[in-house]
Amino acid sequence: xxxxxLQGYGTxxxxxxxxxxKQTRYRISPDENxxxxxxxxxxxxxxxxxxxxxxxxxxxxxxxVGIQPIPCTAALIHEQLAKGTDIPALDINTTCTSFxxxxxxxxxxxxxxxxxxILIVSSEVGSLALNPKQKESFELFSDGAAAxxxxxxxxxxxxxxxxxxxxxxxxxxxxxIRAGLSAVHPKTYxxxxxxxxxxxxxxKQILSLSVKKLPQxxxxxxxxxxxxxxxxxxxxxxxASRAMPLVMEKLGIKPQQFIDLISEYGNxxxxxxPFAFCQALRKKRIQKGDKVLLMGTAAxxxxxxxxxxx
Amino acid sequence: xxxxxLQGYGTxxxxxxxxxxKQTRYRISPDENxxxxxxxxxxxxxxxxxxxxxxxxxxxxxxxVGIQPIPCTAALIHEQLAKGTDIPALDINTTCTSFxxxxxxxxxxxxxxxxxxILIVSSEVGSLALNPKQKESFELFSDGAAAxxxxxxxxxxxxxxxxxxxxxxxxxxxxxIRAGLSAVHPKTYxxxxxxxxxxxxxxKQILSLSVKKLPQxxxxxxxxxxxxxxxxxxxxxxxASRAMPLVMEKLGIKPQQFIDLISEYGNxxxxxxPFAFCQALRKKRIQKGDKVLLMGTAAxxxxxxxxxxx
Numbered sequence: 001x002x003x004x005x006l007q008g009y010g011t012x013x014x015x016x017x018x019x020x021x022k023q024t025r026y027r028i029s030p031d032e033n034x035x036x037x038x039x040x041x042x043x044x045x046x047x048x049x050x051x052x053x054x055x056x057x058x059x060x061x062x063x064x065v066g067i068q069p070i071p072c073t074a075a076l077i078h079e080q081l082a083k084g085t086d087i088p089a090l091d092i093n094t095t096c097t098s099f100x101x102x103x104x105x106x107x108x109x110x111x112x113x114x115x116x117x118i119l120i121v122s123s124e125v126g127s128l129a130l131n132p133k134q135k136e137s138f139e140l141f142s143d144g145a146a147a148x149x150x151x152x153x154x155x156x157x158x159x160x161x162x163x164x165x166x167x168x169x170x171x172x173x174x175x176x177i178r179a180g181l182s183a184v185h186p187k188t189y190x191x192x193x194x195x196x197x198x199x200x201x202x203x204k205q206i207l208s209l210s211v212k213k214l215p216q217x218x219x220x221x222x223x224x225x226x227x228x229x230x231x232x233x234x235x236x237x238x239x240a241s242r243a244m245p246l247v248m249e250k251l252g253i254k255p256q257q258f259i260d261l262i263s264e265y266g267n268x269x270x271x272x273x274p275f276a277f278c279q280a281l282r283k284k285r286i287q288k289g290d291k292v293l294l295m296g297t298a299a300x301x302x303x304x305x306x307x308x309x310x
Numbered sequence: 311x312x313x314x315x316l317q318g319y320g321t322x323x324x325x326x327x328x329x330x331x332k333q334t335r336y337r338i339s340p341d342e343n344x345x346x347x348x349x350x351x352x353x354x355x356x357x358x359x360x361x362x363x364x365x366x367x368x369x370x371x372x373x374x375v376g377i378q379p380i381p382c383t384a385a386l387i388h389e390q391l392a393k394g395t396d397i398p399a400l401d402i403n404t405t406c407t408s409f410x411x412x413x414x415x416x417x418x419x420x421x422x423x424x425x426x427x428i429l430i431v432s433s434e435v436g437s438l439a440l441n442p443k444q445k446e447s448f449e450l451f452s453d454g455a456a457a458x459x460x461x462x463x464x465x466x467x468x469x470x471x472x473x474x475x476x477x478x479x480x481x482x483x484x485x486x487i488r489a490g491l492s493a494v495h496p497k498t499y500x501x502x503x504x505x506x507x508x509x510x511x512x513x514k515q516i517l518s519l520s521v522k523k524l525p526q527x528x529x530x531x532x533x534x535x536x537x538x539x540x541x542x543x544x545x546x547x548x549x550a551s552r553a554m555p556l557v558m559e560k561l562g563i564k565p566q567q568f569i570d571l572i573s574e575y576g577n578x579x580x581x582x583x584p585f586a587f588c589q590a591l592r593k594k595r596i597q598k599g600d601k602v603l604l605m606g607t608a609a610x611x612x613x614x615x616x617x618x619x620x
Contacts, residue, residue, distance in 0.1 A: 034492040059477075064382075068494075069375045069439070069487035070509070071609035072403045078610070079479035086523075088475035089610060090411050093382045093401040101400050108418030125492050129379070165398035167369075169389035177379035179496065182344040182435050184378075186489065186496035186507050197496045199380070213396075299381035300388070300399060 002107045005158035006310065007117065007149040008049020009278045012040035013142075020139040025266045027127040028143045034067050037145035038123035039080040045119065045147035053082045056149065058109075058118040062102035063270045064095040064299070065124065069181065077121055094165070095175070096238050096298035098122060098270040100306050103150065103294075104163040110152045121147040124269040129177055131198035140241060141199070142266035146274035157289070162225050163306040168213055171301025174205040207243055210297050211250060218251050218295075221305050227291075229253050234286045238296025239265065239272040259285065272296070286310055312417045315468035316620065317427065317459040318359020319588045322350035323452075330449040335576045337437040338453045344377050347455035348433035349390040355429065355457035363392045366459065368419075368428040372412035374405040374579045374609070375434065379491060387431055404475070405485070406548050406608035408432060408580040410616050413460065413604075414473040420462045431457040434579040439487055441508035450551060451509070452576035456584035467599070472535050473616040478523055481611025484515040517553055520607050521560060528561050528605075531615050537601075539563050544596045548606025549575065549582040569595060582606070596620055 014028040014037070028037075038061070046053060059082065061074035068076065074089035082089075092102040099122045106118050123145035130138045178184060179196035189197060222228060229251060235258040237244055248258050259276045268275055273296055280286045287310065294306045324338040324347070338347075348371070356363060369392065371384035378386065384399035392399075402412040409432045416428050433455035440448045488494060489506035499507060532538060539561060545568040547554055558568050569586045578585055583606055590596045597620065604616045 065379045066491045069490045070485060071405050071482060075477055075479055075482050075610035075612065078477050079482040083479045086476040086478055089477040091403040095381050105415060105419065108422055109415065112418055128492055128495050166396040167385055167388050167399040168396055169385055169393045172381060172385050172389040175380060180379045180490055181376045182438055185438050186499045189496045189499045300385035302385065
């Protein structure tokens with residue numbers, strides 16, 4: 001077990017909501033931006049942990065889409081939160097599962113004693129890139145941010161029991177924003193090309209690939225850890241779409257075993273998993289000692305599973 | 311010592327060069343792109359290592375600027391190189407020092423046995439975003455890619471002796487591409503705003519901050535490892551600018567101790583460090599058993615140092 005433990009958590013949401021039927025989505029106003037959300041979530045996490053930024057020795061931004069092409073998003077968060085310090089800042093990205101990948105990866109230097117308290121921030125403002133013509137994604141995404149602080153202690157009962165990541169690039173183009181970086185430069189933006197700069201999600205393709213690949217990986221992962229789905233105290237899935245509960249059912253996870261925030265909050269891309277994690281903690285649906293599985297599929301197609309003893 | 315060892319390396323360059331006085335720069339033609347360079351470098355590294363992609367169990371893209379906003383760059387490299395496999399793919403980004411950060415970070419799960427052979431690919435086509443009005447950066451950058459494969463073996467004499475990363479966000483705006491992602495969406499691109507989508511480097515500010523911060527960190531890092539600059543067999547610095555040799559001199563590193571490719575190849579952003587590493591290996595300026603320091607400053611301002619016993 002990688003003996004890391006949760007020290008604090010926080011979230012941030014835009015002021016404005018929009019509604020599609022009974023679905024609520026959070027969308028930034030012109031006076032809000034990704035950096036504000038990221039910094040607010042991070043400050044809330046520090047407050048919740050009763051820490052100041054000086055207690056942190058690594059700042060990780062784990063978001064799908066960054067704030068600027070250069071520098072990395074973590075450096076811009078650092079500027080708001082930690083200017084004057086020399087805390088290292090870096091970005092880790094696997095799109096929607098960036099938070100899980102970041103926690104997974106950074107737990108190794110954490111338990112090795114390289115870092116002692118790490119702050120992971122996921123922030124997204126996907127609403128800027130939604131295509132009104134693609135109802136499925138246009139009505140699904142929310143903006144938001146979540147931050148969590150993890151520490152390390154040898155005598156901790158908490159920790160990462162196991163984790164796994166797989167990428168199946170058959171799905172590399174199932175979720176995309178194709179234009180905006182080096183493949184298609186912003187200088188080509190026009191009324192004709194503008195949809196290339198927008199979110200494009202082939203929901204059926206993702207669901208079909210996920211349903212084909214996930215059950216096997218899920219059962220392999222549980223078996224490897226001597227568990228069945230019933231042994232999981234709680235599951236925090238990426239809030240991918242309204243089909244998520246069906247995927248959970250297919251995996252043998254009961255409704256009371258997982259958190260479903262799709263109607264209330266939609267899909268916040270990378271911020272979904274930590275946001276749902278924070279909500280589960282706030283609502284005391286999980287508590288100390290629980291075995292909690294973070295899992296999700298991301299553009300790539302990438303899947304992460306991380307089993308945490310809280 | 312984190313017992314990782316180099317298994318293979320490869321580079322890729324665009325066909326076309328441009329010249330500024332005696333300075334040679336590599337720039338992609340319309341029929342070349344970042345993905346091609348990344349994949350070519352990765353294939354060359356696999357060949358050099360006498361491996362196939364099935365031997366790799368983690369693909370890391372360590373680039374400053376990605377190919378698409380979604381998915382992450384590693385997933386797109388995966389599609390070209392490893393489609394049909396389930397090798398995990400992820401991006402790690404600290405701009406110019408992304409390669410060092412990636413090697414540093416991923417070495418922990420590598421030595422923990424989570425991964426066995428990891429491929430790190432850095433690729434950049436900065437030429438797409440250069441501002442002809444800013445001579446300093448316009449004449450400095452090259453496009454290119456470099457890939458390296460590292461393995462893990464307990465009985466290895468090779469490994470990472472120590473590493474350090476610091477971010478000083480006083481320099482967060484000293485090197486930027488401000489527009490293109492969430493801070494300034496491509497829809498705002500126009501003749502008036504176009505420079506916001508271009509590279510903007512305040513060379514003097516970077517140099518002044520580096521010269522203020524680097525020597526102290528460098529000596530702290532060496533002292534911590536019971537070394538002086540003279541004990542380093544070789545230094546592979548980020549090929550930041552034509553001022554790089556002056557910084558080396560200030561740190562007490564002799565001309566024969568470091569590799570300087572600025573005139574021949576320019577600054578390839580994240581690809582510079584691994585490209586220079588590959589050149590030093592090819593030219594046999596470093597060999598088995600050598601103590602080699604990888605170091606660089608990146609937008610952020612971030613500094614990385616990683617001491618490797620080859």
